[in-house]
Amino acid sequence: MNIGLLLFIPSREVENRVLAAVVEAGFEITQAQARVLMRVGPDGTRLTELAEAAQVTKQTAGFLVDQLEKAGYVERVPDPSDGRARLVRVTAKAEEAVPVANAEMARIEAEWEQHIGRRRMTQLREALEMLGEITDPYR
């Protein structure tokens, strides 16, 4: 079984379930928007950085941030260190979704650990963290 599909399937499972939980809780947000929102840092992040981290073009990132802004999940503030740039920051409203997402994630991890065992779960996480070092464009 190919490693790409092996990674893709549980990845999608998490995405789907976490998004479903968040939507269920009353937050209207899409998968694409969530992928960008997830990348916004605690002190705000520039559009260009978001685009790079989420691996989409600036235009796409801008389009998604527009929607997130309209829905009240992020705000754009001027970047004091660069007059051309603006910082995208998450709002209090978006912060409220975090515990919902975390709870569903914890539920999933618990199910997985139930199935594959604690040791393998630890190993999985460790291997993935290391792979992130060479595959995550954000780092």
Place this chain on the structure above:
Amino acid sequence: MNIGLLLFIPSREVENRVLAAVVEAGFEITQAQARVLMRVGPDGTRLTELAEAAQVTKQTAGFLVDQLEKAGYVERVPDPSDGRARLVRVTAKAEEAVPVANAEMARIEAEWEQHIGRRRMTQLREALEMLGEITDPYR
């Protein structure tokens, strides 16, 4: 770091690189088409099954299969056991892309093994195979 993102990042890396290699080799195909094509079984697969495995609606699967058919990567033949159904089968042309994809995949795995070590790579694959049992709708 959340487990969904940890899975998503390397998953996308594989998808992107394998697709790029296949396109580079002259096969004109998109990510969405590839995801469906990948799920076609050796004896042909029904559209409904493809849709389920790839987790898209029948309409979307049909749309993508149309394109794959036009491009000559799959053909639709009547299902002898059911007059309503047709079997989607991969053509010889599509088979030619397989070694290209496999080669790139092997290259990626080698790089990863270089970075995280052989033992962790084995553990990773084992954990993912097991997770597939509870997350892959195809099985």
Place this chain on the structure above:
DNA sequence: TTGTTCTAGTCAGATTCTCTGATTAAAGTA
């Protein structure tokens, strides 16, 4: 056998996501 219900697939229409190319304004640099 004959309705009734279910299943496989398609048609129509709309929305969402994504891209390429061009433009504007601010920064950095020679």
Place this chain on the structure above:
DNA sequence: TACTTTAATCAGAGAATCTGACTAGAACAA
């Protein structure tokens, strides 16, 4: 100052996806 680069946006188009409605064949119950 003039040139180049960078951050962001505007315009337009294409790709992928969905919901809802429909057709034809299969399955089943009376």
